[in-house]
Each structure stands twice: as C-alpha cells, then as structure tokens.
Amino acid sequence: MNRRLELVCPAGSLPALRVAVDHGADAVYLGFRNATNARNFAGLNFDDGEMRRGIQYAHERGARVFLALNTYARAGQWSDWTRAADLAADLGVDAVILADPGLMRYCSERHPELRLHLSVQGSATNPEAIAFYAHQFGVQRVVLPRVLSLNQVRYVISNAPVEVEVFGFGSLCVMVEGRCALSSYVTGESPNTCGVCSPAKAVRWEETGSSRRSRLNGVLIDVYAPGESAGYPTLCKGRFIVRGGPDASPAYALEEPTSLNVLAILPELLQSGIAAIKVEGRQRSPAYVGQVTRVLRAALDACMRDPSGYAPRPEWVAELDRLAEGRQHTLGAIDRAWQ
Amino acid sequence: MTAPSRSDSTPGTVAMKLSLGPIQYFWDRDTVMQFYGRVAESPVDIVYLGETVCAKRRALNAADWLDIAAHLAAAGKEVVLSTLVLVEAASELSRMRRIVDNGLYRVEANDMAAVNMLCSGKRFVAGPHINIYNGETLRLFADLGAFRWIPPLELGREAVAALQAVRPDGMQTEVFAFGRLPLAFSARCFTARAHGLPKDSCEFRCADYPDGMELETRDGQQFLALNGIQVQSGYTANLVRELPTLQALKVDVLRLSPQSRGMETVIDWFRRAIDGNVDLDEAARALGDAVSTGPCNGFWHGVAGMDWLSEFVP
Numbered sequence: 001m002n003r004r005l006e007l008v009c010p011a012g013s014l015p016a017l018r019v020a021v022d023h024g025a026d027a028v029y030l031g032f033r034n035a036t037n038a039r040n041f042a043g044l045n046f047d048d049g050e051m052r053r054g055i056q057y058a059h060e061r062g063a064r065v066f067l068a069l070n071t072y073a074r075a076g077q078w079s080d081w082t083r084a085a086d087l088a089a090d091l092g093v094d095a096v097i098l099a100d101p102g103l104m105r106y107c108s109e110r111h112p113e114l115r116l117h118l119s120v121q122g123s124a125t126n127p128e129a130i131a132f133y134a135h136q137f138g139v140q141r142v143v144l145p146r147v148l149s150l151n152q153v154r155y156v157i158s159n160a161p162v163e164v165e166v167f168g169f170g171s172l173c174v175m176v177e178g179r180c181a182l183s184s185y186v187t188g189e190s191p192n193t194c195g196v197c198s199p200a201k202a203v204r205w206e207e208t209g210s211s212r213r214s215r216l217n218g219v220l221i222d223v224y225a226p227g228e229s230a231g232y233p234t235l236c237k238g239r240f241i242v243r244g245g246p247d248a249s250p251a252y253a254l255e256e257p258t259s260l261n262v263l264a265i266l267p268e269l270l271q272s273g274i275a276a277i278k279v280e281g282r283q284r285s286p287a288y289v290g291q292v293t294r295v296l297r298a299a300l301d302a303c304m305r306d307p308s309g310y311a312p313r314p315e316w317v318a319e320l321d322r323l324a325e326g327r328q329h330t331l332g333a334i335d336r337a338w339q
Numbered sequence: 340m341t342a343p344s345r346s347d348s349t350p351g352t353v354a355m356k357l358s359l360g361p362i363q364y365f366w367d368r369d370t371v372m373q374f375y376g377r378v379a380e381s382p383v384d385i386v387y388l389g390e391t392v393c394a395k396r397r398a399l400n401a402a403d404w405l406d407i408a409a410h411l412a413a414a415g416k417e418v419v420l421s422t423l424v425l426v427e428a429a430s431e432l433s434r435m436r437r438i439v440d441n442g443l444y445r446v447e448a449n450d451m452a453a454v455n456m457l458c459s460g461k462r463f464v465a466g467p468h469i470n471i472y473n474g475e476t477l478r479l480f481a482d483l484g485a486f487r488w489i490p491p492l493e494l495g496r497e498a499v500a501a502l503q504a505v506r507p508d509g510m511q512t513e514v515f516a517f518g519r520l521p522l523a524f525s526a527r528c529f530t531a532r533a534h535g536l537p538k539d540s541c542e543f544r545c546a547d548y549p550d551g552m553e554l555e556t557r558d559g560q561q562f563l564a565l566n567g568i569q570v571q572s573g574y575t576a577n578l579v580r581e582l583p584t585l586q587a588l589k590v591d592v593l594r595l596s597p598q599s600r601g602m603e604t605v606i607d608w609f610r611r612a613i614d615g616n617v618d619l620d621e622a623a624r625a626l627g628d629a630v631s632t633g634p635c636n637g638f639w640h641g642v643a644g645m646d647w648l649s650e651f652v653p
C-alpha cells in the first residue's frame with residue numbers, strides 16, 4: 001500500500017455532504033450561508049444546526065470536515081467573519097480554509113488549536129509565499145491555484161514547509177484565484193468581495209429566430225446557433241473578437257467551457273507528494289457530488305494500490321465527461337502546453 | 340509639458356502626490372528609456388519601476404532599471420521598484436530577492452513572496468495585487484512594515500473611506516486613478532493564444548501591442564484588453580472627477596498607469612486638477628481625448644467596474 005492521498009469533496013448542502021461521505025470522501029468542505037465563503041449562492045450552504053449535523057455525520061464515519069471562510073472580510077463587517085471563525089472553532093471542524101491574512105492572524109491568536117488551510121483564493125503559487133503563511137500564522141496546508149505546471153507543483157512541494165492540496169476535478173478557473181476582478185468589472189460582484197463569479201442574477205438569455213444569446217449584466221458573452229448546446233455564461237468562457245490579431249472571428253480567447261480532470265496523471269500527482277486532491281463544486285447537486293466522488297474514490301484507490309499499473313478506466317473518463325462543463329476536460333495549467 | 344506648479348494651498352496639509360505605476364506592457368528598451376527620460380521632466384512625484392507582468396520580458400536588465408532609477412531620483416522623484424505579480428519559478432524568486440536587496444530604493448510587493456522577503460525589517464509598499472480588504476488586514480501590513488498601500492482595484496469609495504477612518508499612523512493610501520485596470524492574471528498567455536502559439540514559444544508577440552490587444556464582444560463593445568498573461572479592462576479608468584472626494588478622504592497619492600501615447604498630457608491634467616487650476620469636467624473630457632477607449636469609474640462608485648457614472652457623485 002502506498003501513501004494515502006486524501007480525497008476532499010464539496011458539500012454545498014447537508015444531502016451533498018452525506019452523499020460525499022457515503023461515496024468515499026476522506027474529507028468534505030463546506031461553508032456558512034453568507035458572504036464568508038466563495039460559493040455564496042442562493043439555496044446553498046449551511047446554518048449552524050445543519051453544520052452541527054453535518055460534522056457529526058462525517059465524524060461518525062471517519063471523514064474530516066473543513067470549513068471554507070475564504071472570502072475577504074469587508075471593511076466595517078469584520079465581526080461577521082470573526083463570528084464565523086469562532087463558531088467554526090466551537091463546532092469542532094477539522095480545519096478552516098482561509099484567504100484573508102487579517103483573519104488568519106485573528107484565528108492563530110484567538111484559536112491556536114484550530115488547524116488553518118490556505119484557500120486557493122489566497123493566491124500562493126510559490127514556496128516563498130507559502131512560507132509567509134506558514135511562519136506568520138502556522139498554516140498547515142495550502143490549496144494551490146490552478147496555474148502551475150506539474151513540474152512547478154513538484155517544485156512547490158519540495159520547497160514548501162506545509163502540505164499541498166491540488167484541484168482534481170471540476171470547473172476550471174483560468175485566472176489566478178484571488179487575483180481576478182473580471183466578475184466585479186462586469187457585474188460589481190466578485191469572488192473576493194461577494195463569494196461569487198458571474199452571478200446568476202446578472203445573467204440574461206435572449207432568443208431570436210436565428211440565435212440564442214447570453215449576456216452578463218448586458219455584456220454579450222456568447223451567441224449560439226440553433227441546436228448548438230449553450231453553457232452558463234461564465235465571463236472568461238465566452239466567445240469574443242480579438243482585434244489586431246491574425247483572426248478576427250469570434251473565438252474562446254480566454255478559455256473554452258471545459259472542466260479540469262487529473263485522472264490521467266494521478267500516479268504522477270501521488271508521487272509528487274501532494275497531500276490531497278480536491279473536487280470543485282459546492283454549487284453542484286448531491287447527485288453530481290455522489291457520482292464524482294465515487295469515480296475519484298475508485299481511481300484513487302486503484303492508483304494507490306498499484307501506481308505503476310494504473311490507467312484511468314474509459315468508463316470513469318466517460319462518466320466524468322458527462323458531468324463536465326462543455327462535456328470535455330483538460331489538465332489545465334498542469335499541462336505546460338495549455339499555458 | 341508644462342512646468343510643475345505646486346500650490347500647497349492649505350497650510351498644514353500635504354498636497355496630494357501623483358505616482359506613475361509600473362509599465363504593464365512589453366515596450367522595447369529604447370522606448371522605455373525615452374519614456375522615463377520624459378517622466379523625469381514631468382510633474383509626477385513617485386515612479387514605480389520594473390516588470391510586473393511576465394518574467395520572460397527582459398528588454399531591460401537590472402542595470403538598465405537601476406540607471407533609470409538613478410536618473411529619476413536625481414530629478415527629485417521617489418523611486419520604488421515593483422515586483423512580479425504571479426511568481427512561479429525559482430529563477431523569479433532569485434530575481435525578486437535581488438530587487439528586495441537593492442539597498443537604494445523601496446520596493447512594491449505584489450505577491451506574498453515579496454512580502455515574506457521584505458517583512459523582516461524593510462519598509463515597503465503593499466501593491467494593488469496584495470489583498471487588503473479590511474482594517475485588520477491593513478493593520479497587519481503596517482505591522483509587517485508597509486508604509487503605503489494601494490487598495491485592490493475593485494474597492495470603491497465606501498470601502499476606502501472605511502479604511503481611511505481606521506488606517507494605522509503613517510500609512511499612506513494610494514488610489515489607482517487612471518489607466519486600463521489590471522483585472523486578472525493567468526498561467527496562460529492570451530496574446531500568444533490569440534496567435535495560436537504556446538507560451539513557451541510566444542515569440543514575444545505582446546511587443547506588437549503597446550497598449551494591449553483589444554477584446555471585443557460580438558456586438559462591438561470594448562470589453563477587455565489582453566496583455567500577455569494579464570487581462571485588463573477594455574475601458575480606461577479615470578477618477579479625475581472624483582478628486583474632491585479623494586482629497587476629502589485624505590488619499591495621499593493618485594496612481595496613473597502608463598500608456599504608450601499621451602502620457603505627458605495625462606500627467607499634466609492630473610497635476611493641474613490636483614492644484615485646483617482646472618475645471619474637472621474639462622479635465623475628464625481632455626483625458627478622454629488622450630486615450631482611444633471609453634472611460635470607466637464604476638469600481639469607485641461601488642457598481643460594475645466597467646460603468647461610467649457621468650454625473651458627479653459627491
């Protein structure tokens with residue numbers, strides 16, 4: 001048996017949490033029903049009572065619970081974030097996932113026993129930045145932004161004094177997380193400020209006889225021909241026109257609708273020394289979470305049993321592609337050619 | 340360019356300063372040298388120098404930058420050396436270490452790696468890509484050695500006002516007041532992608548776009564600008580009409596972001612506006628004429644950053 005690699009799955013609700021745990025998640029991550037976490041969507045997340053029940057359910061079955069407090073506390077509303085941190089400590093979560101350095105200092109001083117993970121929103125992409133969080137606040141794990149190649153991930157792991165968690169499946173952020181104001185540029189609300197990207201309330205669909213158009217706060221994100229499948233208008237995944245280049249026809253200038261999927265390189269990731277693989281998608285349904293967790297559990301078990309004999313099974317890939325944005329997948333920045 | 344005419348009109352107060360942010364684009368060595376030659380003669384007070392976007396851009400070496408710095412310092416400018424925003428490689432960290440240890444000029448940190456190198460005793464500027472969104476985090480950075488900070492670009496008047504009310508003693512606040520907003524960074528080079536090239540063989544195509552590549556929506560709206568791995572606003576941020584509010588909030592410095600043409604005009608109009616020698620609507624119009632894009636000021640007003648609130652909102 002090789003080293004154990006932790007599978008961390010999203011829980012946007014109590015049913016999703018149960019499904020993730022039942023299907024083999026080693027840990028789940030969740031958030032309160034407010035702006036303190038980066039999936040602040042209507043109908044999602046937990047109140048205190050649900051959180052208590054969720055933690056109990058997970059702990060009784062040997063799974064850990066991480067609480068995402070990974071937005072930046074708003075000026076003048078600091079106590080909303082510290083209250084959430086106090087409650088997290090009180091509820092007995094296994095770690096809090098933080099991005100705001102001020103909140104990290106608060107937690108390290110007020111709740112020294114509370115385990116701190118650096119959120120992907122903390123934008124730490126190199127060992128020196130990670131050392132800052134480790135030395136200043138005792139951060140014990142860092143979630144890497146989806147901008148590093150496999151060699152760069154290895155470099156970070158060899159030189160950073162903490163555990164490293166990487167994203168393994170789900171929607172792909174094209175930009176460095178925590179450093180993207182595209183959504184607030186278009187809609188006034190961003191991951192850092194409001195815990196949202198391309199928020200649903202800003203989306204408008206227009207149907208004409210010859211096309212279907214998606215707009216985000218009035219900005220035309222994409223135009224679909226009749227019969228063409230249309231995706232959610234995440235603003236970095238629309239088709240635009242680049243002026244002054246070789247081709248002025250509409251193109252996915254930033255990124256196509258696609259999902260991250262690391263099944264193909266699990267042995268390399270295992271060997272690199274990462275501590276955990278994270279599934280994106282607290283906004284997804286329990287059914288989605290169950291399917292993804294089951295596939296990744298099977299793949300991870302197979303890989304840990306026999307890394308050299310591991311190959312992703314076609315049915316795993318097919319099942320995940322059915323769930324993927326645009327029904328296709330990519331390694332993203334892990335594959336240098338993508339960059 | 341008109342000669343600087345400072346009017347520290349209110350006794351006991353320090354006049355608002357003007358800074359020139361780091362060049363975001365890949366200009367050739369001669370262009371950069373000539374640009375800073377003109378800047379030395381211009382009425383800006385602070386100049387940020389260095390490559391912040393892409394480590395592959397090396398038209399100027401460390402000695403070139405230090406020559407420019409010396410020239411600007413001799414002309415009376417405060418020189419600050421800016422560091423890379425997205426840091427991934429060991430070589431980038433070594434270069435950052437040399438900047439931090441330069442021994443002459445203060446440093447603007449744009450990544451926590453730089454903060455980690457600076458926070459053991461050096462005074463530094465916390466740049467706009469350091470996420471300081473509340474008073475407690477601002478206090479933390481003061482404790483770490485920051486003497487100046489630039490609020491994240493998406494923070495507006497309301498947040499800046501709240502933070503000004505609690506800012507630590509001696510902390511200067513610098514607001515991004517003019518230029519295309521650096522909104523996002525990626526591992527991917529979008530300029531290379533537009534040319535069908537991978538980043539590792541990008542052929543430095545970004546050198547052909549001195550103000551970035553325009554990205555339009557399919558119905559012709561100026562949307563974004565691609566600048567290598569950076570994505571900028573399609574519109575040009577312009578806070579000249581918010582000057583009375585910025586002054587009332589005791590903002591210390593306004594940052595102007597370099598563009599390839601008309602920068603002296605931009606500097607002049609801001610200088611005259613700060614000195615109270617010009618009608619602000621006229622300044623806004625003149626600044627609009629100096630750029631090829633529409634204006635935006637939405638972030639400052641707490642709405643979508645791309646919006647332009649044309650009525651003066653006190």
